[in-house]
Amino acid sequence: MLNINDNEEEKSSYHSLLPIYPLLAQQCVDDYRLENGICIDIGTGNGYMGTEIAKITHMSIFYVDIEPKGLEFARHTVEEANIDNEVSFVEADVCRQLPFKDNFADFIISRGSLWFWEDRVKGIAEVYRVLKMGGKALIGGGLGRYLPGSMRARLMEGRKNMLEKKGVKKPSGKELQDMALQAGILSFKILRDSPEQKTGTWIEIHKYVEKVG
Numbered sequence: 001m002l003n004i005n006d007n008e009e010e011k012s013s014y015h016s017l018l019p020i021y022p023l024l025a026q027q028c029v030d031d032y033r034l035e036n037g038i039c040i041d042i043g044t045g046n047g048y049m050g051t052e053i054a055k056i057t058h059m060s061i062f063y064v065d066i067e068p069k070g071l072e073f074a075r076h077t078v079e080e081a082n083i084d085n086e087v088s089f090v091e092a093d094v095c096r097q098l099p100f101k102d103n104f105a106d107f108i109i110s111r112g113s114l115w116f117w118e119d120r121v122k123g124i125a126e127v128y129r130v131l132k133m134g135g136k137a138l139i140g141g142g143l144g145r146y147l148p149g150s151m152r153a154r155l156m157e158g159r160k161n162m163l164e165k166k167g168v169k170k171p172s173g174k175e176l177q178d179m180a181l182q183a184g185i186l187s188f189k190i191l192r193d194s195p196e197q198k199t200g201t202w203i204e205i206h207k208y209v210e211k212v213g
């Protein structure tokens with residue numbers, strides 16, 4: 001099995017997360033009524049998010065990552081999944097400029113990547129630029145709402161130690177809110193996977209159709 005991580009601890013941590021991707025993809029399909037159109041998976045890494053969305057929609061998937069190694073892994077995931085969707089692999093830094101025109105994507109997902117972005121405000125502004133009018137984006141990290149609570153608690157415990165060791169500090173909901181406002185975005189919500197377990201913080205961005213007259 002190809003793996004984006006050289007570190008054994010990270011490999012097994014990634015492996016333990018495998019059940020979350022189909023559940024999170026189903027959550028996105030349910031919440032945003034995904035069916036057709038363009039989906040971009042930013043910071044795709046292993047390519048699991050985009051691929052699980054592909055399996056249950058007719059969407060064209062653009063896998064984006066700053067690291068060629070991430071895209072190599074994503075290609076491998078796509079090959080193994082045997083999907084029919086149109087797919088593209090794009091090496092790009094979300095904090096600079098995504099190589100897509102304005103109003104391009106129907107849905108943008110970015111899981112577990114924002115913490116690594118050098119300029120998060122610019123990255124969020126790029127997501128908004130590329131999103132179609134009426135489109136939605138979900139950026140953040142977590143395991144999704146559909147995961148059973150006991151499994152969530154167990155997986156979060158394992159991840160917490162690993163992220164702490166890597167010195168990764170996830171922004172709070174308030175910090176995500178401030179980033180969106182600094183990016184000039186007003187139409188967003190901060191979401192939690194599970195308020196009781198205080199895990200998983202996301203920003204959901206909605207690009208509204210502007211009314212004329």
Ligand SMILES: C[S@@+](CC[C@H](N)C(=O)[O-])C[C@H]1O[C@@H](n2cnc3c(N)ncnc32)[C@H](O)[C@@H]1O
Binds near residue numbers: 046049111112117118
């Ligand atoms: C922890 S992995 C998450 C992978 C996958 N999305 C998931 O949910 O398992 C973070 C990914 O974000 C990518 N990344 C980090 N900074 C980025 C940037 N500025 N633009 C695009 N991708 C970036 C990394 O290369 C890495 O593949």
